Amino acid sequence: GQNIDQPTEMTATEGAIVQINCTYQTSGFNGLFWYQQHAGEAPTFLSYNVLDGLEEKGRFSSFLSRSKGYSYLLLKELQMKDSASYLCADQAGTALIFGKGTTLSVSS
Amino acid sequence: GAVVSQHPSWVICKSGTSVKIECRSLDFQATTMFWYRQFPKQSLMLMATSNEGSKATYEQGVEKDKFLINHASLTLSTLTVTSAHPEDSSFYICSAREVLAGDYNEQFFGPGTRLTVL
Numbered sequence: 646g647q648n649i650d651q652p653t654e655m656t657a658t659e660g661a662i663v664q665i666n667c668t669y670q671t672s673g674f675n676g677l678f679w680y681q682q683h684a685g686e687a688p689t690f691l692s693y694n695v696l697d698g699l700e701e702k703g704r705f706s707s708f709l710s711r712s713k714g715y716s717y718l719l720l721k722e723l724q725m726k727d728s729a730s731y732l733c734a735d736q737a738g739t740a741l742i743f744g745k746g747t748t749l750s751v752s753s
Numbered sequence: 754g755a756v757v758s759q760h761p762s763w764v765i766c767k768s769g770t771s772v773k774i775e776c777r778s779l780d781f782q783a784t785t786m787f788w789y790r791q792f793p794k795q796s797l798m799l800m801a802t803s804n805e806g807s808k809a810t811y812e813q814g815v816e817k818d819k820f821l822i823n824h825a826s827l828t829l830s831t832l833t834v835t836s837a838h839p840e841d842s843s844f845y846i847c848s849a850r851e852v853l854a855g856d857y858n859e860q861f862f863g864p865g866t867r868l869t870v871l
Binding site for chain 2: 687690693741742
């Protein structure tokens with residue numbers, strides 16, 4: 646089965662850098678996803694890692710260590726609009742299994 | 754990116770009635786669609802995997818007779834909440850996986866349907 650763990654809440658200030666960690670224990674690993682979700686809206690895709698290492702995409706980067714069952718999402722130059730929930734998800738077969746999400750609050 | 758629509762975006766119904774939610778992939782074909790449910794301040798919980806032309810696969814604890822799923826074409830899946838009760842009030846989100854996605858399982862999410870059962 647899947648067991649995905651991430652912090653419930655985080656706070657940061659504009660312009661700062663924040664790292665959101667995610668640990669997972671899965672019976673079959675097919676990739677690790679990060680999604681952003683604003684309140685009342687559907688999740689939007691941020692990143693996908695299947696190999697170890699860092700994937701950089703603009704202000705957002707995602708890291709994966711398969712041996713440690715660990716990933717993180719790094720957000721740089723934080724903006725107020727980055728206030729949202731960030732969901733770590735593992736691919737199980739063809740479905741995505743989501744963690745409980747980390748609510749990030751960015752203040753000025 | 755690919756677009757997935759849901760209809761209706763919100764619905765209010767009386768307890769005991771049935772509600773149908775449609776999920777459409779607008780510019781791609783989806784052999785597989787997924788239905789999720791999200792309660793306030795909680796994450797998305799996978800309810801079922803919907804495969805075109807075959808029966809849906811339900812997750813443990815999800816009643817297949819209560820949540821009827823029909824995936825009649827490569828662009829449409831429907832979720833019917835039968836005999837809805839207040840505890841079924843939730844945010845229902847579908848997602849679709851593109852046919853040619855291969856091993857890369859990027860899913861495209863619909864905007865969600867907020868169901869309120871009185």
